[in-house]
Amino acid sequence: DMLDAYIGPINVSAEYIDRISKGDTPPKITEEYKGDFNEIKNNLNALIDVIQMRGADIQLLTKAGMEGRLDVRADPSKYSGYHGNMIKSINNMLDTYIGPLNLAAEYIDRISKGDLPPRITEEYHGDFNELKNNLNQCIDAISLLIHDVNRLSEAATAGDLHTRADVNQHQGSYATLVKGINETLDAVVEPIEEAMRVAKEYAQCNLATSFDPRIQVKGEFADFKNSLDTIGSDISKTIESLHQEIESLVKHSSNAQYGVEDVSRGAREIAQNAEETSMNASKAEEGIDQVLRAMADLTVMVSDISANADAVARLSEDANALAKKGTEFAGAADKGMESITRSSSEVEQIIGAIRSEMDQIRKIVNIITDLANQTNLLALNAAIEAARAGEAGRGFAVVASEVKALAQESRTSAESIADMIMGLERKSDSAAHAIEAAGKAVGEGNRALTDTLNVFTELTRAVDDINQKMLTIAQATEQQAASFEEITASANEMSTLVKRTADDATQSSATSEEALAVVSQINGIINLINEAVANMRKEMEVFNLRKTS
Structure with a gap:
């Protein structure tokens, strides 16, 4: 019984110690023991409590470490002896680990955020170092x-x-x-x-170069390469086109300069022709003034002839009355015949003067006709020069047309005057024949006066014939007066036209001078254009262009 009493607690103790030594913490002993065996039981149960509590603290620290809670520590004051020292050593060990780890974590955090920390200068040992x-x-x-x-x-x-x-x-x-x-x-x-x-x-200015094709580029660099090559190609094309346009501009500028020179020469010739036209118009105006004065003189003469014709008619009536009265008025008839003879002589003289004035009028008409022909020729030349001038000579063409119309009207008026003069000449011839007949009749009357009584009846008939012829002369002189009035009116109209021609010629001369001034300005502009083109050509010669297919 004594052995059983020893062996039971000893076996339990041995078993518990064996399990504890193998890490298998047994449950607390609940059996009843007495004496020293109960002390052994209590000690074993206290050991089990310490082991379980220490295991719980170690598990707590392990779990906290695994969870990253590196600041968790166990309480060593709960233990006594080496158990407290062990827990304290574990805490110290954790502190030894946690310092370098926290520093490493801080450095890694700063590095990850781009904040490069300074080198670590603290002393570490082993793996921490x-x-x-x-x-x-x-x-x-x-x-x-x-x-x-x-x-x-x-x-x-x-x-x-x-x-x-x-x-x-x-x-x-x-x-x-x-x-x-x-x-x-x-x-x-x-x-x-x-x-x-x-x-x-x-x-x-070397646009013939290009991006080296041996250099391999991709993506946006390929676009960059293509853009550079396109710039050189496009600028080469643009400069080539610009060069062609400049050459074309040079040709057009040369043509324009030649045209301007032609216009300038035409304008100068028009100005000269206008001056000559103005001078000729002045001369024509003087000739027309002479014609007007001659026509005024002719009108006075025709009035005198008409008055004399009326006087002769009255004398014829008186002679007829005296012839009827008889021989007692023979003496008066003789005086009347003398008056008729004088009147006939005066009429012949007047008609001669009229013919002389007609010759002068014919000469003046010839001058007017020549002026009209010359004016017409000048107008034709002006029209030709205006046509050569193109758009700039349109005003000259209008002036030339007006000058030509005036010249045509002058020629028509001159021809009308010539026709009137021919009519006057024919009528003057008729008057001369009539006056010659009257002279013969006067001669016969003078012979008849020697035998007034025998040929009184013939004298009466002769006086009647004279009366009729004087009426004819009076009518002719009236027609001449009307013709002279028409000639005078035509001459006045021609004078107005000639004045208009002179004014137009003066205006044409002024227009030509203005055109010359404009042509001079155009020449200056063309010269500036030529200088600019020469400069542009010189600037473009420095470009080495890329050959285009």
């Missing part, structure tokens, strides 16, 4: 990467496109990143340098 060295190496690598990137950026900003970073100073992904940056710069710089070369050639 390796972690510190790795973080410092990461900081150095990133610092070097930042330095190289900044150097490349500064070089690019300064226009230095050939600066590159040294790949050998970097490792791993950093070396790959730097290599990629260098290759990116190479891919960008080569097309840019070629574009700069093409732009420089364009700036030096």
Whole structure:
């Protein structure tokens, strides 16, 4: 019984110690023991409580660490002896881990946010020192990467496109990143340098160059290349077209200058012709004034002839009455015959004067006809020059047409005057024949007076014939007076036309002078255009154009 009393608690103790040693925490002992065995039971149960509490604290710390709650710690004051020291050591160990980890987390957080921290200078041991060295190496690598990137950026900003970073100073992904940056710069710089070369050639007016087709470009650089080539091609086409337009402008300018010279010569000739027309018109006006004065004299003479004819008619009536009265009036008849003889002589003289004036009028009419022909010729020349002048000579053409019309009217009036003069000559001849007949009758009357009584009846008939012929002369003189009035009116009208011709010629001369001034201005403009074209041609000769198919 005593052995059983020893063995039972000892076996339970051995079993519990064995399980505890194997990490299997048994449940607390609930059996009843006495004496020292109960003490053993209580000690084992206390050990189980400590192990469970320590396990719970370790599990708490483990779970908190796994959950990232690195500030959780166990309370060592709950323990006594080495158990409290162990919990305290675990807390210290956690503190030893957590310091470098928190620093690493802070550095990693700052690096991830682009805030590069300074190198770690604290002392660490073992793996923590390796972690510190790795973080410092990461900081150095990133610092070097930042330095190289900044150097490349500064070089690019300064226009230095050939600066590159040294790949050998970097490792791993950093070396790959730097290599990629260098290759990116190479891919960008080569097309840019070629574009700069093409732009420089364009700036030096060499439009025949183009982007080197051996340089492979893609994407937007391909569009850039095509744009540069298109600029050179399009500008070459534009300058070529501009060159052709300039050549055409040179030809048109030359033609315009020749046309302006022709217009200038035509205007000068028109001015000279207008001056000659004005002078001829003045001469014609003087001739017409002479004709008018001669016509006035002729009108006075015709009036005298008409008055004399009336007097002769009255004398014939008196002679007829005296013949009827008989021989007592023979003496009076003799005196009347003497008066008739004198009147006939005066009529012959007047008719001679009329013929002389008619010859002068004919000469004046010939002068007017020549003036009209010359004016017509000048008008034709002016019309030709106006036609050569084109649009600028339209005013000259109108003036030439008016001058030609005036010349035609002058010629028509001169022909009318010539016809009237011929009529007057015929009538003057008739009057001369009549006067000659009257002279014969007077001679017969003188012979008849020697035997008045025997031939009184014949004298009466002769006086009647004289009376009739004098009436005819009176009618003829009246017709001549009317013709002279028509001639005078035509001469006045011709004088007005000649004055209008002179005025138009003067206006044409002034217009020609204005046209000469305008032509001079046009010549100046054409000269300026020629100078501008010469300058443009000189400027375009510096371009080396691209050959277009």
